[in-house]
Amino acid sequence: METLIGEGKTKQVFSYDSDHVLLRFKDTITAGDGAKVNIMENKGVINAQTSALIFRLLERNGIRTHYVGMYDERTMIAKKLKMIPVEVVLRNIATGSIVKRLPIKEGEIFDPPIIEYFLKDDSRHDPMLNYYHLEYFKLMSRKEAEVVESVMMRVNEVLRDIIRKMGFELYDFKLEFGRLGNELIVGDEITLDSMRVRDPKTGRILDKDLYRKGYDLKTVKEAYEEFLSKLEKVV
Numbered sequence: 001m002e003t004l005i006g007e008g009k010t011k012q013v014f015s016y017d018s019d020h021v022l023l024r025f026k027d028t029i030t031a032g033d034g035a036k037v038n039i040m041e042n043k044g045v046i047n048a049q050t051s052a053l054i055f056r057l058l059e060r061n062g063i064r065t066h067y068v069g070m071y072d073e074r075t076m077i078a079k080k081l082k083m084i085p086v087e088v089v090l091r092n093i094a095t096g097s098i099v100k101r102l103p104i105k106e107g108e109i110f111d112p113p114i115i116e117y118f119l120k121d122d123s124r125h126d127p128m129l130n131y132y133h134l135e136y137f138k139l140m141s142r143k144e145a146e147v148v149e150s151v152m153m154r155v156n157e158v159l160r161d162i163i164r165k166m167g168f169e170l171y172d173f174k175l176e177f178g179r180l181g182n183e184l185i186v187g188d189e190i191t192l193d194s195m196r197v198r199d200p201k202t203g204r205i206l207d208k209d210l211y212r213k214g215y216d217l218k219t220v221k222e223a224y225e226e227f228l229s230k231l232e233k234v235v
């Protein structure tokens with residue numbers, strides 16, 4: 001493998017060639033801005049495969065992503081981007097931080113969806129940003145934010161459709177964007193760590209909320225595996 005150039009809570013970044021990097025998905029699962037950490041065996045493989053299937057699906061639908069191909073079963077070859085340290089969240093159904101922050105009840109439906117921006121800063125628990133903050137910190141211009149929001153809406157249509165085909169419902173998801181020349185491209189990952197998926201009939205949770213809520217790792221892993229095997233059948 002090449003030189004390690006970066007490492008986050010769940011992925012390592014290696015140099016590859018002048019235009020590409022390798023993203024190696026680790027087996028770590030974390031919550032609470034890194035306060036809770038465990039090893040979930042094979043999670044890196046499951047998440048790399050899940051992410052790859054979703055990135056390929058988005059590309060087929062005309063959405064630009066950093067995905068190029070797989071290096072091995074847990075390592076993705078990705079376009080080298082200048083990452084913007086912002087988490088962009090789209091919500092279809094209320095749960096998570098929004099029901100704690102605002103007078104909104106669990107399960108309220110957002111039509112149109114709500115988009116929010118958060119600064120990637122664990123020590124400050126990822127504070128929410130508005131357009132003024134984005135411009136003040138030189139993270140994104142207002143025009144770029146409009147582009148990001150239209151990509152978020154397109155990704156939502158594609159993701160929601162495929163997840164419905166699997167018999168589940170997409171509550172919310174988080175994307176990170178990077179620059180390639182003048183273009184804004186979807187980077188990072190799209191996995192059950194970064195979206196919320198539930199069974200609409202039973203309310204059963206399939207995503208990282210299982211881990212956040214204290215379910216055992218076996219239950220979490222089985223949910224991640226079930227999601228991936230159903231995804232493989234519908235894409």
Ligand code: 5GP
Nearest residue numbers: 089095096097098172173174193194195196
């Ligand atoms: P919330 O703001 O409700 O905690 O999260 C909204 C959505 O963004 C959820 O799907 C959640 O998984 C995702 N999300 C929020 N913060 C993070 C983060 O720091 N890392 C990851 N992987 N996903 C996040």
